[in-house]
Amino acid sequence: EVQLVESGGGLVQPGGSLRLSCSASGFTFSSCALHWVRQAPGKGLDYVSAISTNGGTTYYADSVNGRFTISRDNSKSTLYLQMSSLRVEDTAVYYCVKASDTSYRLLDYWGQGTLVTVSS
Amino acid sequence: EIVLTQSPGTLSLSPGERATLSCRASQSISSSYLAWYQQKPGQAPRLLIYGASSRATGIPDRFSGSGSGTDFTLTISRLEPEDCAVYYCQHYGSSRMYTFGQGTKLEIK
Numbered sequence: 241e242v243q244l245v246e247s248g249g250g251l252v253q254p255g256g257s258l259r260l261s262c263s264a265s266g267f268t269f270s271s272c273a274l275h276w277v278r279q280a281p282g283k284g285l286d287y288v289s290a291i292s293t294n295g296g297t298t299y300y301a302d303s304v305n306g307r308f309t310i311s312r313d314n315s316k317s318t319l320y321l322q323m324s325s326l327r328v329e330d331t332a333v334y335y336c337v338k339a340s341d342t343s344y345r346l347l348d349y350w351g352q353g354t355l356v357t358v359s360s
Numbered sequence: 361e362i363v364l365t366q367s368p369g370t371l372s373l374s375p376g377e378r379a380t381l382s383c384r385a386s387q388s389i390s391s392s393y394l395a396w397y398q399q400k401p402g403q404a405p406r407l408l409i410y411g412a413s414s415r416a417t418g419i420p421d422r423f424s425g426s427g428s429g430t431d432f433t434l435t436i437s438r439l440e441p442e443d444c445a446v447y448y449c450q451h452y453g454s455s456r457m458y459t460f461g462q463g464t465k466l467e468i469k
Binding site: 277284285286335345346348349350351353 | 393395397399403404405406407410416448450452453454458459460461462463
């Protein structure tokens with residue numbers, strides 16, 4: 241069974257930093273692209289970032305480019321999202337998402353999410 | 361940039377009825393890269409449909425997708441109370457675009 245468990249969320253002040261982690265199991269971690277998608281309270285889904293199987297290729301939404309860094313450790317089956325220069329509008333539940341085996345852009349399994357609150 | 365517009369915003373139907381949810385793209389997109397997700401209250405989204413019409417693993421055949429070009433549809437036949445959720449469409453056709461629609465909320469009376 242595929243499991244994705246996010247951690248690291250919490251309350252942080254504007255301008256601060258936070259690192260999210262996503263521990264994965266139930267599939268061949270090193271063979272799958274991975275993504276982060278967020279959802280502000282009461283709002284829709286907002287794509288954040290993606291990383292290729294070996295970490296060599298990454299993608300960022302314009303809204304987080306230059307502030308967030310996605311990375312992965314295939315030896316630990318763990319995905320990360322380093323967030324810096326956080327803004328109030330970054331407040332959201334952040335989901336770790338696995339890509340399908342057949343399309344690295346298709347989001348086939350989602351974690352339960354971790355809440356990040358940016359507030360003074 | 362491709363914009364996906366979903367309609368209606370909210371749909372209220374009774375158990376046993378059929379639901380028809382629409383997703384319209386601002387320009388023609390390949391049906392190979394159109395997905396639908398279901399998000400129940402308090403839960404993470406779940407993949408329902410990919411490639412516009414293929415059901416994901418474990419999704420009952422009450423859920424079906426169709427469409428091409430700019431107009432796509434998610435149909436849920438024989439509604440059940442557990443289908444109460446927000447449904448999102450998504451275009452995943454480019455490595456630099458992962459656009460989501462704004463969602464349709466389905467209420468079961």
